[in-house]
Every structure is written in C-alpha cells, then in structure tokens.
Amino acid sequence: MPDWSSAAQSFVLAFSALFSIVNPIGAALVFSQVTADRTHDERVLLARRIGVYAAAMMLGALWLGAYVLEFFGVTLAALRIAGGLVVATRAWSLLMAPETIEARKQEQAGDAPLQADAAFFPLTMPFTTGPGTISVAIALGANRPPGGIGTILPFFAGVSAAALAVAATVWLAYSSADRLTGLLGEARARVVSRLAAFLMLCVGTQIALGGVIDVLRPLLAGR
Incomplete structure (x- = not known):
C-alpha cells in the first residue's frame, strides 16, 4: 500500500525549491514591465498560457529527467550530488546577488513585446522556467x-x-502583476526572493547530502 503521508513531505521539499528558483513574485514585476504595451486582457491570456507551459516543463523534467540521465549511465547517487550542488549554487547566487539574476531575466524577456505570441518563448523558456528550473x-x-x-x-x-x-502561482502572480507591483515594490519583492533563496539553499544541501549518504552506505556497511 502506498504511504501517502510521505507525499506531503515531498510536496514541501519540491515546492520550496521550485518556488525559489522560479520566483513568481519577482518575475511578475519584470513581466509587468515587459508587457506594459499590452492590454490587461492580453496580459491575463499570456499569464494563463505561461502557467500551462511552465507546468508542462516542470512535470516533464520531474518525471523523465532523472530516467534520461540514468539511461546514459549516470547513477542515482551522482544525480543527487550533482543536482543538489546545482540547486545550492543557484540558491547562493540568488541569495548574494539577486540584482544580477533580475537583470538577466529582464534581458531574457526583453523581446516579448515584439512577438505576436511570446507565451512560450521567451516568457516561459527561458524567462520563467529556464535551465536553472529544469x-x-x-x-x-x-x-x-x-x-x-x-x-x-x-x-x-x-x-x-x-x-x-x-x-498556478505563476499564473496568479502574472495575472495580478500590476497590483503586485503597487503592493510590494522592488524592495519588498527582493526580501521575499532572498528568504526563498535561503530555503532553496537548504533544499540543495539536503539533496546533495542524500547522494553522499548513498555513496558511503555500502562502504560503511562493509566495515
């Protein structure tokens, strides 16, 4: 029988990591700027499409990414160690230099107003769910x-x-980007981003630690 009590723990772990890297609140502020020449209805439609595309990207990476790498001979322990280090490194960047990350996202989304349908590129990939999220x-x-x-x-x-x-948070934040901009402003959004980045740093460390334990377990058992 499945142990559904562990599903809540998996949810908390994954939500904190994904929310930190996607940063819907901070990204919504940029989204509001780069789509300023569009009507409110157009921005809401874009937000819905971005939410759907972002869900597909994250679910595909969650379900298939590890299996694809294992197919090429990468062990689960190596995946955990490398993946945890990637998460922790990304979190450290977000924690120590959020302005650099924000400037990069602004540049990634800069061509959006020039495209008739920018929901997938560049507003979903790479702006919302880029290589870091994957x-x-x-x-x-x-x-x-x-x-x-x-x-x-x-x-x-x-x-x-x-x-x-x-x-869903991306959808809601982007749909309400104008109100979020007025409510939070850049300073408060940056505080939220830093708190989320610290949680993400802890998650990355935990994932890498799990990989190290997997490597050391047979060695310790053989002593």
Whole structure:
C-alpha cells in the first residue's frame, strides 16, 4: 500500500525549491514591465498560457529527467550530488546577488513585446522556467526514495502537486502583476526572493547530502 503521508513531505521539499528558483513574485514585476504595451486582457491570456507551459516543463523534467540521465549511465547517487550542488549554487547566487539574476531575466524577456505570441518563448523558456528550473526539477526527481510503487507513487504525487502549485502561482502572480507591483515594490519583492533563496539553499544541501549518504552506505556497511 502506498504511504501517502510521505507525499506531503515531498510536496514541501519540491515546492520550496521550485518556488525559489522560479520566483513568481519577482518575475511578475519584470513581466509587468515587459508587457506594459499590452492590454490587461492580453496580459491575463499570456499569464494563463505561461502557467500551462511552465507546468508542462516542470512535470516533464520531474518525471523523465532523472530516467534520461540514468539511461546514459549516470547513477542515482551522482544525480543527487550533482543536482543538489546545482540547486545550492543557484540558491547562493540568488541569495548574494539577486540584482544580477533580475537583470538577466529582464534581458531574457526583453523581446516579448515584439512577438505576436511570446507565451512560450521567451516568457516561459527561458524567462520563467529556464535551465536553472529544469536542473532543479531533475535534481528533485533524482531524489526519489528507493523501493517499489508504495514509495515511488506518493513521492511523484507530492512533487507533481508542487510543480502544479508553482505553475498556478505563476499564473496568479502574472495575472495580478500590476497590483503586485503597487503592493510590494522592488524592495519588498527582493526580501521575499532572498528568504526563498535561503530555503532553496537548504533544499540543495539536503539533496546533495542524500547522494553522499548513498555513496558511503555500502562502504560503511562493509566495515
């Protein structure tokens, strides 16, 4: 029987990591700027499409990314260590230099007003769910617990629900970008981003630690 109590833990772990890297609140402020020449209805439509595309990107990376890498001979322990380091490094960048990340996202989304349908490129990929988000999702998928369907199913249910929740947050934040801009402003949005980045740093460390434990377990058991 599946242990559904573990699904909540998987949800919290995945949501904190994905929310931190996507940063819907901070991204909404940029979204408001780069789509300023569009009507409110057009921005709402764009936000809905971006939310759907972002969900598809994150779910695909969560479900298939680790299996694809394993197909090429990368072990699960190596995936966890490398993925955890990627998450932690990205979190450190967000924590110490959020202005640099914001400037890069602004540049990535800069061509959006020039395109008739910019929902997927550049507003979803790479602006909302770029390589960093995909790397984090793959790392989370690689962190799946050992065992059969009773442990795998609750894990993927939890992380999938987290991806959908983050995508829904993107949809709501982008749809309400104008109100968020007036309510938060850049300073408060940066505070929220830094808090989320610290949580993400802890998540990355935990994922990498799990990989190290996987490597050391047979060595310690043989002593």
